[in-house]
Amino acid sequence: MAKLESKIPEGDISTKWSKHKSKIKIVAPHNKRKYKILVIGSGLAGASAAASLAELGYNVHCFCYQDSPRRAHSIAAQGGINAAKNYRNDGDSVFRLFYDTIKGGDFRAREANVHRLAEVSVNIIDQCVAQGVPFAREYGGLLDNRSFGGTQVSRTFYAAGQTGQQLLIGAYQALSRQINMGTVKMHARKELLEIVIIDGKAKGIITRDLENGKIERHFGHAVVLATGGYGNVFYLSTNAKNSNATAIFRAYKKGACFGNPCFTQIHPTCIPVSGDYQSKLTLMSESLRNDGRVWVPKNKDDKRAPNQIPEEERDYYLERRYPAFGNLVPRDVASRAAKERCDAGYGVGQSKMAVYLDFASAIMRYGRIEANKQKLDNPSDADIKRLGKGIIKEKYGNLFEMYEKITDENPYEVPMRIYPAVHYTMGGLWVDYNLMTTIPGLYALGEANFSDHGANRLGASALMQGLADGYFVIPYTIGDYLADEPTTEITTDHPAFIDAENAVRNRISKLLSINGTKTVDEFHRALGKIMWDYCGMARNKEGLEYARKEIQKLREEFWREVKVLGKNETFNQSLEKAGRVADFLELGELMVIDALHRNESCGGHFREEYQTPEGEALRDDDNYCYAAAWEYAGDNNDPILNKEPLTFEYVKLTQRSYK
Amino acid sequence: MRTMKLKLHVWRQENRNSQGRMETYTIEGVNEHMSFLEMLDVLNEKLIKEGKEPVAFDHDCREGICGSCGMVINGRAHGPWYKTTTCQLHMREFKDGDEIYIEPFRASAFPVIKDLVVDRSAFDRIIQAGGYVSVNTGGVPDANAIPIGKETADQAFEAATCIGCGACVATCKNASAMLFVSAKISHLGLLPQGQPERMQRVLDMVAQMDKEGFGNCTNTGACEVECPKGISLVNIARMNYDYFKAQLKK
Ligand code: SF4
Numbered sequence: 001m002a003k004l005e006s007k008i009p010e011g012d013i014s015t016k017w018s019k020h021k022s023k024i025k026i027v028a029p030h031n032k033r034k035y036k037i038l039v040i041g042s043g044l045a046g047a048s049a050a051a052s053l054a055e056l057g058y059n060v061h062c063f064c065y066q067d068s069p070r071r072a073h074s075i076a077a078q079g080g081i082n083a084a085k086n087y088r089n090d091g092d093s094v095f096r097l098f099y100d101t102i103k104g105g106d107f108r109a110r111e112a113n114v115h116r117l118a119e120v121s122v123n124i125i126d127q128c129v130a131q132g133v134p135f136a137r138e139y140g141g142l143l144d145n146r147s148f149g150g151t152q153v154s155r156t157f158y159a160a161g162q163t164g165q166q167l168l169i170g171a172y173q174a175l176s177r178q179i180n181m182g183t184v185k186m187h188a189r190k191e192l193l194e195i196v197i198i199d200g201k202a203k204g205i206i207t208r209d210l211e212n213g214k215i216e217r218h219f220g221h222a223v224v225l226a227t228g229g230y231g232n233v234f235y236l237s238t239n240a241k242n243s244n245a246t247a248i249f250r251a252y253k254k255g256a257c258f259g260n261p262c263f264t265q266i267h268p269t270c271i272p273v274s275g276d277y278q279s280k281l282t283l284m285s286e287s288l289r290n291d292g293r294v295w296v297p298k299n300k301d302d303k304r305a306p307n308q309i310p311e312e313e314r315d316y317y318l319e320r321r322y323p324a325f326g327n328l329v330p331r332d333v334a335s336r337a338a339k340e341r342c343d344a345g346y347g348v349g350q351s352k353m354a355v356y357l358d359f360a361s362a363i364m365r366y367g368r369i370e371a372n373k374q375k376l377d378n379p380s381d382a383d384i385k386r387l388g389k390g391i392i393k394e395k396y397g398n399l400f401e402m403y404e405k406i407t408d409e410n411p412y413e414v415p416m417r418i419y420p421a422v423h424y425t426m427g428g429l430w431v432d433y434n435l436m437t438t439i440p441g442l443y444a445l446g447e448a449n450f451s452d453h454g455a456n457r458l459g460a461s462a463l464m465q466g467l468a469d470g471y472f473v474i475p476y477t478i479g480d481y482l483a484d485e486p487t488t489e490i491t492t493d494h495p496a497f498i499d500a501e502n503a504v505r506n507r508i509s510k511l512l513s514i515n516g517t518k519t520v521d522e523f524h525r526a527l528g529k530i531m532w533d534y535c536g537m538a539r540n541k542e543g544l545e546y547a548r549k550e551i552q553k554l555r556e557e558f559w560r561e562v563k564v565l566g567k568n569e570t571f572n573q574s575l576e577k578a579g580r581v582a583d584f585l586e587l588g589e590l591m592v593i594d595a596l597h598r599n600e601s602c603g604g605h606f607r608e609e610y611q612t613p614e615g616e617a618l619r620d621d622d623n624y625c626y627a628a629a630w631e632y633a634g635d636n637n638d639p640i641l642n643k644e645p646l647t648f649e650y651v652k653l654t655q656r657s658y659k
Numbered sequence: 660m661r662t663m664k665l666k667l668h669v670w671r672q673e674n675r676n677s678q679g680r681m682e683t684y685t686i687e688g689v690n691e692h693m694s695f696l697e698m699l700d701v702l703n704e705k706l707i708k709e710g711k712e713p714v715a716f717d718h719d720c721r722e723g724i725c726g727s728c729g730m731v732i733n734g735r736a737h738g739p740w741y742k743t744t745t746c747q748l749h750m751r752e753f754k755d756g757d758e759i760y761i762e763p764f765r766a767s768a769f770p771v772i773k774d775l776v777v778d779r780s781a782f783d784r785i786i787q788a789g790g791y792v793s794v795n796t797g798g799v800p801d802a803n804a805i806p807i808g809k810e811t812a813d814q815a816f817e818a819a820t821c822i823g824c825g826a827c828v829a830t831c832k833n834a835s836a837m838l839f840v841s842a843k844i845s846h847l848g849l850l851p852q853g854q855p856e857r858m859q860r861v862l863d864m865v866a867q868m869d870k871e872g873f874g875n876c877t878n879t880g881a882c883e884v885e886c887p888k889g890i891s892l893v894n895i896a897r898m899n900y901d902y903f904k905a906q907l908k909k
Pocket residue numbers: 820821822823824825826827828838839842885886887888889890
């Protein structure tokens with residue numbers, strides 16, 4: 001059994017982090033350059049970590065599979081980033097952000113980590129502004145905010161619908177500066193395929209150069225994984241096409257425990273699937289729920305166009321069911337409510353698997369305010385509409401354009417059709433308070449770890465966590481480990497490096513030699529369908545048991561029938577995909593095992609057997625108030641369950657209510 | 660729903676050193692709702708089944724923001740739609756029986772790696788030369804201590820939306836990178852945070868741009884037309900202004 005030592009500092013929650021920082025060991029400045037740190041991934045967590053560690057003086061190597069670190073998938077985040085600045089004077093505070101995040105996560109996250117996240121959130125905004133991130137401003141020149149789901153204050157900073165892009169470019173610029181100074185060596189188009197463990201500690205990685213297939217060994221005194229989430233297990237998700245779980249899954253197979261793998265976030269507002277050729281799904285930012293109203297017709301099979309359906313025949317079901325939060329309930333709640341309406345036969349669009357997100361009333365509301373501002377006398381409805389559209393365009397223009405390009409419908413005129421889709425994974429590598437996995441010297445940051453969002457992440461919190469981990473946590477906590485490590489480098493001729501490289505080579509040769517009848521994508525789609533049908537928005541025992549058998553069968557077939565053409569020594573995208581899908585085929589089963597063992601519903605994990613009479617998630621705090629940390633026990637054995645009990649001293653365990 | 664049969668002429672090239680050539684493929688049953696890249700996915704699945712190597716192309720987010728994708732489609736960088744990346748182009752643009760020519764972004768500073776994949780690392784090196792504000796993590800002032808007028812913030816934001824795709828280079832007859840470089844110069848040069856290094860930044864970034872082998876700007880404006888993010892030529896004017904000023908100061 002692995003030992004789960006969470007290393008939560010003693011003392012009151014509000015002083016834990018500051019006390020911890022002043023107590024942990026640090027590496028002396030002149031020694032820092034003697035330590036080599038490998039950072040895998042260049043998204044918000046990876047780029048900010050690599051840049052900050054290099055600024056401190058460490059010798060950093062950063063790796064990404066993309067052709068440039070600027071392309072990491074953090075770039076696609078739309079809506080915003082939370083921070084407890086209380087610039088609105090609306091009662092926000094570090095405690096409130098902490099409280100909202102714990103409650104939003106349905107009491108399945110660690111209090112100490114979440115409080116730290118809320119504390120450093122304010123520093124992130126300062127840092128980004130100093131770098132030149134062009135956040136939205138008010139006319140007076142100060143920063144603007146908007147609201148996101150699951151909160152009743154306005155604390156989300158944003159840059160139109162491209163907040164992730166602007167924050168990532170900020171981190172990328174900081175990283176570029178260090179590359180220019182020679183303190184970071186960047187390795188683009190290189191993918192991690194194995195982690196090297198020596199005497200129980202992470203000491204290096206094996207990578208494949210995606211252009212020429214060269215397999216390389218890299219030594220590091222510590223290895224930091226910032227490789228994102230594993231939503232692509234589902235094939236269709238809002239993740240980038242190449243986002244994958246290989247780094248964290250290799251870590252799992254080398255002994256790092258995997259925390260809460262079944263906690264998946266299904267985002268309520270995505271453009272619905274349109275056909276079986278579909279390659280990915282596109283998100284429409286949660287920020288749209290600030291102004292868009294979600295509804296379906298009150299009558300089943302209403303064939304009328306949405307604009308023809310009168311107000312009294314519309315069911316604004318979120319406003320009806322959750323009057324206090326209305327359209328701004330958390331994502332898991334909004335997603336399930338959409339599914340419930342569609343399953344009951346009220347869905348819209350050709351597939352009937354969609355609901356409307358309607359901006360008509362927001363356009364008129366903003367139009368009237370604008371007309372007032374411009375002192376228009378007796379403005380006509382058309383004038384008001386025109387003015388209102390202008391405001392909506394300013395707020396969400398790029399999202400509306402994107403919607404129109406994909407669907408060929410104009411959302412200024414007809415309501416958007418949306419449906420939930422896989423978006424984020426709260427699960428990930430189990431880490432302690434220092435963000436270290438159960439393998440000493442191996443760290444996990446951002447979406448790659450399990451730590452802050454419990455069973456459901458609130459909107460605009462992913463960017464916050466990625467940057468918190470990278471800019472403000474790991475630069476402190478990594479010293480506590482390195483201070484006791486010898487500065488000497490281990491040669492990459494060490495048998496552990498040779499073994500790891502051989503394992504990589506064997507796996508590649510095997511994939512290339514099968515030459516079966518089915519493409520990698522065919523397997524990936526099949527896996528995605530099993531996961532979506534049985535381990536998606538609603539799960540039950542019978543379905544999960546069936547899914548587990550189906551995945552095993554599919555995996556066995558994959559290793560017999562997959563067809564991967566070409567050689568290792570070339571740019572070979574099929575080979576890249578094959579390795580990633582092979583890992584998804586194992587990780588999918590682990591997710592199912594976790595979902596099956598958790599006999600309760602919490603956040604995004606909804607077991608149909610466990611619900612309140614109103615259809616809300618029903619937790620079982622007596623038996624499941626813990627983080628499940630799964631330990632690999634060999635390919636032919638079930639993984640071992642380790643439990644980290646969760647205690648709630650500052651936020652009282654209650655049933656979540658948004659009514 | 661419309662489906663169509665298309666004839667595709669696709670650039671195939673083994674690696675950096677080999678000669679490339681156009682190959683022709685026919686593809687049937689293309690659904691009008693597909694994205695352009697989904698159409699290529701279908702082609703690739705078919706090629707694999709036939710035992711032929713699939714066409715390599717860069718892509719990742721498939722929602723027009725990461726800047727990975729990019730090909731020249733019927734002679735136009737990112738294809739025929741205005742302000743649209745390759746991944747956001749949809750097949751309803753085409754009709755049954757169309758022939759489509761698909762080639763990589765070409766420029767001597769963007770060598771082809773394979774098929775439609777090119778090496779755009781020159782862009783990274785230009786940013787590394789000075790496309791940032793030199794602040795370390797920590798110890799910075801409160802975010803609201805630096806008020807910035809909404810208009811300035813919006814202009815800086817617009818310049819900062821460049822996705823680094825390289826369409827501006829691919830479409831320019833001189834293979835100039837001026838639109839890309841000027842977008843970064845403007846983004847930082849418009850903001851108070853970017854002032855201390857403003858002159859040095861433009862000198863360093865332009866020097867790196869020249870070193871990478873990008874051509875000169877002769878103001879044809881082709882880049883602005885093909886830029887998927889609508890980055891404006893005004894940025895080039897701003898950059899030229901700063902550049903001359905910086906040179907005088909040198
Ligand atoms: S300026 Fe436009 S075309 Fe050029 S790299 Fe940026 S986004 Fe692409």
